[in-house]
Amino acid sequence: MVLTSDGNRHWFRATLPQRRRGFADLPQGKTIDWRLTAEDVRGVATTYFATVAAVLAFIV
Template sequence: MRRSLVLSTESRRHWFRASLPQRRRAFADIAPVAPVDWRLTAQDVRGAASTYFATLAAVLAFIV
């Protein structure tokens, strides 16, 4: 039996998901969580700069 990759209707579901009991499929109907806000703050820049300079000072101390 040949099946097309693209479903022709939305009523045709995946065979494995259709075989699961209803209590297992309920998790798929839960709304996704809100996306995480990845803004760069001044505190992040300050932390990265201080880490860079501390590492640079440690490397220079080992060299000298």
């Protein structure tokens, strides 16, 4: 969202520190790394199997 005036800002956004205000404040050369790691896959698999086990325990 592009604001034409600082007076139109949202109250919560105005209370945030400068470093937390969004991606528009990032330096131009810096990119965000969104790679999927083995730890992410392990966490998803663990959560999935724990949920399936809990559902099966309640059914049985």
